[in-house]
Amino acid sequence: MEEQHAWSPRTIDLSQPNAARVYDYYLGGACNFAVDRAFADRVLAILPEARLPARLNRAFLRRVVAFCVRNGIRQFLDIGSGIPTAGNVHDVAHRADPSCRVVYVDNDPVAVAHGELILADDDLVATLAADFRDPETVLTAPVTRKLLDFAEPVAVLMTGLLHYVPDADGPHGVVARYREAMAADSYLVLSHITSARLPPRVREIGDLYRASPTPLYDRGRRAISGFFTGFELERPGLVYAPEWRPDSPEDVGEHPESCALYVGVGRRT
Numbered sequence: 215m216e217e218q219h220a221w222s223p224r225t226i227d228l229s230q231p232n233a234a235r236v237y238d239y240y241l242g243g244a245c246n247f248a249v250d251r252a253f254a255d256r257v258l259a260i261l262p263e264a265r266l267p268a269r270l271n272r273a274f275l276r277r278v279v280a281f282c283v284r285n286g287i288r289q290f291l292d293i294g295s296g297i298p299t300a301g302n303v304h305d306v307a308h309r310a311d312p313s314c315r316v317v318y319v320d321n322d323p324v325a326v327a328h329g330e331l332i333l334a335d336d337d338l339v340a341t342l343a344a345d346f347r348d349p350e351t352v353l354t355a356p357v358t359r360k361l362l363d364f365a366e367p368v369a370v371l372m373t374g375l376l377h378y379v380p381d382a383d384g385p386h387g388v389v390a391r392y393r394e395a396m397a398a399d400s401y402l403v404l405s406h407i408t409s410a411r412l413p414p415r416v417r418e419i420g421d422l423y424r425a426s427p428t429p430l431y432d433r434g435r436r437a438i439s440g441f442f443t444g445f446e447l448e449r450p451g452l453v454y455a456p457e458w459r460p461d462s463p464e465d466v467g468e469h470p471e472s473c474a475l476y477v478g479v480g481r482r483t
């Protein structure tokens with residue numbers, strides 16, 4: 215029998231890999247199981263640099279949260295927040311201003327359980343078990359209403375999320391629903407795997423993910439730009455993760471040209 219931990223809900227299926235835990239493993243975290251590590255190791259055997267987008271994505275997230283606070287944002291809705299790891303949104307935001315409020319949302323029970331565990335003592339931060347595709351629940355949950363005021367600007371983060379949502383689920387329409395709830399000068403922050411830059415061998419990785427319970431759907435530039443309808447992109451626009459306002463060599467990584475992750479920050483007009 216696979217290991218159980220204080221943070222691991224009894225109901226999770228330990229026979230199948232899961233995107234949140236595989237990502238945690240790429241980042242060197244400890245909230246993953248043998249089935250996740252075996253899956254990730256198959257990916258790494260095809261693409262040894264597969265941890266890189268995860269690291270560059272986290273570096274982008276840190277920069278963008280600091281950017282948001284510099285630009286007046288004091289409240290964050292982080293959807294598809296993942297398993298807490300180094301440089302969480304509330305860590306970065308609170309370093310800049312301890313009064314910032316953060317609601318983390320994920321539909322993965324391990325991400326939610328671990329979030330609840332480490333955030334139990336923080337009144338300004340909460341974790342919500344909900345699905346991105348159900349904006350009414352996310353936006354009106356008691357914890358969201360308690361911590362976030364949508365009459366004021368808010369940063370809505372969807373980093374590394376939308377490529378888990380198939381076109382059949384209408385992700386553009388769902389993002390628009392969040393947009394309608396956001397006051398002027400709010401920010402939408404995205405990172406998204408793109409087909410525009412993936413080497414051919416990555417198709418095998420696509421096959422692996424497609425056969426998993428959490429398939430990946432990479433998208434082209436036009437489809438990713440479409441998520442920013444109703445927003446004005448902040449400089450430098452929709453770019454690869456290492457190109458978005460890097461401020462250290464770690465932000466760029468050793469092979470920035472191989473990062474197939476588009477990122478962008480849109481201001482609600």
Ligand code: SAM
Pocket residue numbers: 233234237271272275293294295296297319320321322325344345346347372373374375378379
């Ligand atoms: N946002 C974090 C980051 O950028 O480092 C974590 C990204 S992780 C790759 C993707 C997360 O999205 C996982 O924790 C997964 O459980 C979550 N997720 C996927 N589909 C979701 C959905 N429909 N609703 C809520 N969360 C979802």
